[in-house]
Amino acid sequence: GTYSLDGNFQANSQSSISAMGSFDVNGTILMGGAATPISLIGTTNISTATANSGLGANISLAGTVNGAQSLNLNAMSGQISLSAALGSTTSLTAINIDSTQTGDVAISANLSTSSFSSGNGSANFSLTGSVVSISNATTFANTGSLQLGDGAADAFTFSAGFTATT
Secondary structure, three states: OEEEEEOOEEEOOOOOEEEEEEEEEEOOEEEOEOOEOEEEEEEEEEEOOOHHHHOOOOEEEOOOEEOOOEEEEEOOOOOEEEOOOEOOOOOEEEEEEOOOOOOOEEEOOOEEEEEEEOOOOOOOEEEOOOEEEEOOOEEEOOOOOEEEOOOOOOEEEEOOOEEEOO
């Protein structure tokens, strides 16, 4: 289904979250937390593109995210922050950042997915989990900066290779 909401959306104190469908929020989104994991049970689209007169708003996923599904994110000029493990028990099928994304994208947790798309917006990307695994060929087409890793022991696996066009 499609869930449309005027204002902010916060779901971070539940025992768990099961997500699928489209979340179109005219404000910020905070989903998940240290004790609130997120299970993708279908393709999940999360967008704040209509917020702030079409400028977008921040999206923060602070709980672990698992499920063999696609996660599609669009915050326009808002920031996207993914701060807990993604695909740690069940690898995600895909993570796609919308091509209109201009706000910073920070993935600061471990990541396991089959496919990853940065979109070709002007967003600055940082991918700083200590273990990152992407099985399909990956192109970082964003025109902003790109940071891969933040420690000497970080382990990145791009099984089919990657290209950075930034």
